[in-house]
Amino acid sequence: MRYQLLGPSGLRVSELALGTMTFGDDWGWGASKDESRRMFDAFAEAGGTFIDTANAYTNGTSERYVGEFVASDRDRFVVATKYTAAMRPGDPNSGGNARKALVHSVEASLARLGTDHIDLLWMHAWDGLTPTAEVVRALDDLVRAGKVLYLGLSDTPAWVVSEAVTLANERGLTPFSAIQIEYNLIERTPERDLLPMAAAHGLSVLDWSPLASGALTGKYLRDGSAGEARGAEPDAGATSGTGEGARLDQMKNQVYDRYATDRATAIARETVAVAAEIGRSPAQVALAWIRQQPGRHVPILGARSLAHLTDNLGALDVRLSAEHLQRLDAVSRMDLGFPHDFIGGPDMKQFIFGGAYDLLDRPV
Amino acid sequence: MDLTSFRTLGRSGLVVSPLTLGTMTFGTARWGSDGDASAAVFDAYVEAGGNAVDTADVYAGGRSEEIVGRLVADRGLRDRLVLATKYTFNAEPGNPNAGGNGRKNLHRAIEGSLRRLKTDYVDLFWLHAYDTLTPAEEVVESLAGLVRSGKARYVGLSDVPAWYATRVATLAQAQGVPGPIALQVPYSLVERSVEREHVPAAHVLGLGITPWSPLAAGFLTGKYERGDVGARGGGRLSGPNPFGDSLFTDRNWAILDALRAVAAEAGRPLAQVALAWASARPGVTSVIVGARTTEQLAGHQASLEIQLDPEHARALNAASALEPAFTGHFPPEVVRGIFGGTSVRGWP
Numbered sequence: 260m261r262y263q264l265l266g267p268s269g270l271r272v273s274e275l276a277l278g279t280m281t282f283g284d285d286w287g288w289g290a291s292k293d294e295s296r297r298m299f300d301a302f303a304e305a306g307g308t309f310i311d312t313a314n315a316y317t318n319g320t321s322e323r324y325v326g327e328f329v330a331s332d333r334d335r336f337v338v339a340t341k342y343t344a345a346m347r348p349g350d351p352n353s354g355g356n357a358r359k360a361l362v363h364s365v366e367a368s369l370a371r372l373g374t375d376h377i378d379l380l381w382m383h384a385w386d387g388l389t390p391t392a393e394v395v396r397a398l399d400d401l402v403r404a405g406k407v408l409y410l411g412l413s414d415t416p417a418w419v420v421s422e423a424v425t426l427a428n429e430r431g432l433t434p435f436s437a438i439q440i441e442y443n444l445i446e447r448t449p450e451r452d453l454l455p456m457a458a459a460h461g462l463s464v465l466d467w468s469p470l471a472s473g474a475l476t477g478k479y480l481r482d483g484s485a486g487e488a489r490g491a492e493p494d495a496g497a498t499s500g501t502g503e504g505a506r507l508d509q510m511k512n513q514v515y516d517r518y519a520t521d522r523a524t525a526i527a528r529e530t531v532a533v534a535a536e537i538g539r540s541p542a543q544v545a546l547a548w549i550r551q552q553p554g555r556h557v558p559i560l561g562a563r564s565l566a567h568l569t570d571n572l573g574a575l576d577v578r579l580s581a582e583h584l585q586r587l588d589a590v591s592r593m594d595l596g597f598p599h600d601f602i603g604g605p606d607m608k609q610f611i612f613g614g615a616y617d618l619l620d621r622p623v
Numbered sequence: 624m625d626l627t628s629f630r631t632l633g634r635s636g637l638v639v640s641p642l643t644l645g646t647m648t649f650g651t652a653r654w655g656s657d658g659d660a661s662a663a664v665f666d667a668y669v670e671a672g673g674n675a676v677d678t679a680d681v682y683a684g685g686r687s688e689e690i691v692g693r694l695v696a697d698r699g700l701r702d703r704l705v706l707a708t709k710y711t712f713n714a715e716p717g718n719p720n721a722g723g724n725g726r727k728n729l730h731r732a733i734e735g736s737l738r739r740l741k742t743d744y745v746d747l748f749w750l751h752a753y754d755t756l757t758p759a760e761e762v763v764e765s766l767a768g769l770v771r772s773g774k775a776r777y778v779g780l781s782d783v784p785a786w787y788a789t790r791v792a793t794l795a796q797a798q799g800v801p802g803p804i805a806l807q808v809p810y811s812l813v814e815r816s817v818e819r820e821h822v823p824a825a826h827v828l829g830l831g832i833t834p835w836s837p838l839a840a841g842f843l844t845g846k847y848e849r850g851d852v853g854a855r856g857g858g859r860l861s862g863p864n865p866f867g868d869s870l871f872t873d874r875n876w877a878i879l880d881a882l883r884a885v886a887a888e889a890g891r892p893l894a895q896v897a898l899a900w901a902s903a904r905p906g907v908t909s910v911i912v913g914a915r916t917t918e919q920l921a922g923h924q925a926s927l928e929i930q931l932d933p934e935h936a937r938a939l940n941a942a943s944a945l946e947p948a949f950t951g952h953f954p955p956e957v958v959r960g961i962f963g964g965t966s967v968r969g970w971p
Contacts, residue, residue: 345963354961385951386961388969416951418824421786422793429797441949448948452820456786596816597809598782602753611722611754613713621756 260306260575263555266436266463270379270409272337274550275575276309276465277302277568278561283320290563292324297565299328305572309337311439311465311559313383314368315344326372333374340368341413343383356382356389358397365406380407381439384414391422399432411465413439417452424460437463439559444530444548444591445471445523451595454554466549469558470571474518475545477531522591529590533583539573546574548587624902624927627672632705632908633804634829637746637777639705641902641927643675643833644668644920645913650686656915658690665694667917669704671924677807677833677911679709679751680736688739696741704746708736709781711751724750724757726765733774748775749807753783759790767800780830781807785820792828803830807911810834810904812843812882812897812943813875819950822906831908834901838912842870843897845883849876881942885935891925898926900939 262271281288282295290298299310310329312321322340329336342364345354352359368377380401382394401407410433412420424435438457442449443466457464470476517523527541530548534541549558562568579587594600601607608616626640649661656664665676676695678687688708695701710732713722720727737743748769750762766778780788780803788806795802806825808817810832817832825832838844840860847860849871860870879893886896901910914920931939959966 343961345961348963349965351962351965351967353963355967384953384957384961387952387958388967414951414953416820416823417784417786418789418820419951421789422827425790425793426797429794440951446949448950451948452784452786452950455784459786459790596819597814598753598784598816601809602755602782607752608755610712611752612719613716613722615717615719619719619756 262308263463263557265379265409266555267434267461268409268436270337270436272309272463272557273307274557275302275307275546275572276311276339276557276559277307278467278559279310279312279321279325280316281561281563282312282324283317285317285320288563289317294564295324296328298562298568299325301565301568301572302560303336305575307572308335309339309557311339312372313341313344313381314364314371315346315383319346319367319371322368322371323373326374330373337378338372338374339379339381339411340372340377341381341383342368343386355386356394357386358393361394361397361401365401369406376405377407379409379411379436381411381413382415385412385416385419391419392426395423395426395430395432399427402433409433409436411435411437411439413465413467414441417456420453420462421456421460424462435460435462437465437557439465439467441468442466442549442556443469443471444475444526444545444587445518447591447593450593451599454552455599458554463555463557466556466558467561469549469560470542470545471518471523474523474527475530475541477527477541479518480524480527480531526587526591529587533579533587537577537579537583539577540570542567542571543574543577544579544583544587546571547577547579548584550574551579551584625672626668626674626924626927628927629674630908631831632747632777632833633825633831635777635804635831637705637804639675639831639909640673641909642673642898642923643677643707643909643911644673645835645911646676646678646687646691647682648913648915649678649690650683660915661690662694663917664914664920665691666698667920669698669700674703675705675707675909677707678740679712679749680714680732680739681709681712681751685735685739688736692740692742701742706740706742706745707747707749707779708740708745709749709751710736711754723754724762726761729765729769733769737774744774744776746776747779747805748777749779749781749805750783751781753787759787759794763791763794763798763800763802767795767802770801777801777804779803779805779807779833781835782809785817785824788821788830789824789828792830803828805833805908806830807833807835809836810901810907811837811839812878812900812939813839813870815943815945818945819948819952822904823952825906832904832906833909833911834904834907835911837898837901837910838894839870839875842875843879843882843893845879845886845893847871878939878943881938885938889929889932889935891929892922894922895926895929896931896935896939898923899929899931900936902926903931903936 261274265272281290283289312325347353398410427434440449440453530541530544534544546558549556560571628641629638632639648656678691715721769775792802882893886893912923
């Protein structure tokens with residue numbers, strides 16, 4: 260395991276993060292406490308330090324387990340949690356991005372985690388209503404109070420991240436270090452806006468659902484059903500404080516609909532084929548693909564069993580050849596759409612730079 | 624509505640017509656118009672009350688600006704018109720500083736534009752396209768400098784990623800200098816990508832949207848048919864063009880079918896319905912229309928009379944809906960979940 264700086268900050272994080280939406284069985288498909296502990300230990304033994312949870316994951320159980328697991332060596336771990344999901348149904352101020360929800364959510368997370376500070380706090384998902392200036396300032400206040408050390412934005416449109424980053428910098432407030440988004444071989448649409456935006460601002464990218472809810476392991480190719488698929492769009496914790504069964508069933512169907520397309524099936528098949536050729540698991544291939552894409556990616560491993568997690572950790576020493584990368588790209592490529600197909604192409608660069616673009620050394 | 628149904632462009636005091644006259648066709652040999660035809664279109668637009676004219680230094684190699692400049696000067700219309708031009712494209716092969724969005728090219732470009740336009744100021748100066756390199760800080764500072772120097776009254780951003788527009792607008796706001804008031808992007812029934820990021824960003828940032836190519840280079844007039852890709856039709860898409868054959872897709876033919884059906888029921892030409900659709904989209908301030916003839920222009924104007932039947936709007940929206948994508952914009956039911964299952968009305 261190697262370590263890297265998180266975005267433009269000084270925080271060192273492991274090159275893989277452990278996702279803990281699976282910690283606890285409150286939502287009907289997670290891991291028991293013992294299995295969660297085994298996964299945590301395996302991740303830590305492999306050198307992993309970056310632990311990602313959220314206020315609402317498994318109704319707070321995930322945070323409680325994480326707090327307990329890191330307690331004996333708290334300072335070694337980078338504990339990240341999130342705010343935004345409502346924790347009291349029917350109370351609109353118990354969720355969202357506003358200062359009121361933020362403060363009580365962080366207090367509750369600190370209590371469940373049994374710690375006096377959160378290393379990295381994520382705004383879990385953009386609520387579409389709260390002014391960005393309020394969010395930026397309120398987050399900074401928590402940092403000044405010592406309750407939070409670093410900041411990130413999860414599931415937020417590129418233009419909103421751009422606004423938040425610019426405001427924080429202009430006002431001398433705590434800068435943002437990273438974004439967290441869904442990104443995998445099947446869901447490559449972040450290549451349009453989110454990834455170029457992150458690169459331009461020097462942000463790290465935490466990739467959730469790197470295996471496309473398991474579709475990239477090839478499991479749907481085998482049994483032809485979504486099986487025990489779990490919610491993927493968006494990450495269930497962003498919206499479900501109570502995790503009702505009906506909601507999860509609906510999500511399972513959505514996951515199945517998304518990954519049962521011809522395109523998704525072709526991508527899963529190619530991933531399985533490449534894996535067979537190099538003697539690795541499809542999951543390892545899918546993770547390696549993300550890590551070899553442009554940008555500062557940290558995939559989030561979300562497993563329900565020690566066996567799966569151990570397999571995923573095996574991705575650390577997988578490096579795909581140019582030929583394999585090319586094949587995976589060919590099967591999963593998508594139209595970028597405006598303005599990226601319009602302004603990113605070679606003709607346009609010639610048009611703007613008068614034939615001198617390729618003679619120009621550019622900052623890396 | 625007609626051309627005098629004026630509105631402010633974005634969060635600014637600049638007042639424009641609901642249709643802007645685009646002049647990319649002025650002085651363009653193969654598919655555009657010569658000086659006389661351009662003058663006829665220009666006069667018809669102005670006589671009908673239109674006040675917004677859009678050109679660029681790169682159109683017809685500067686010829687468009689020259690034609691517009693002469694027309695405006697001859698008719699003594701300078702102060703009545705909202706005159707817009709653009710910079711970014713290269714004017715001197717091999718010289719990277721004669722193109723792009725850096726300050727050196729900006730000053731070179733606007734001096735040339737003012738000379739060709741025979742004026743000492745433009746009302747709206749557009750950054751024409753994202754050049755991928757120039758820092759947003761430099762763009763903000765140099766565009767604001769133009770406003771302070773009096774060479775431009777307002778500035779706008781064309782063909783940039785939404786996050787870059789947001790960065791520019793937010794920097795200007797934070798620094799208390801004049802920032803962009805408008806966003807010019809392709810927007811039509813077959814090109815709705817801007818709804819993912821640009822439209823919501825423009826709303827929050829106070830940018831008026833001025834769609835270009837609202838008829839998709841003529842595709843939405845119905846003059847192209849499935850199967851006659853290439854030779855027939857005599858339009859821009861029949862020869863070398865920036866769209867290649869990229870408009871002739873199954874998806875776009877299906878959108879055209881839906882448009883045909885709605886147009887037939889409404890008893891209007893396809894182009895008018897397509898323009899009415901674009902004009903009615905949330906965030907759109909002024910649709911940029913080009914015309915080679917006064918008849919075409921009259922058709923565009925007539926689109927302003929159309930109020931799309933909700934049923935027709937639904938049919939067009941359904942046929943042209945965007946593919947799902949991960950953007951971080953969640954659907955209303957997800958946002959409801961964030962607020963504990965309640966419904967919350969936002970500040971407009």
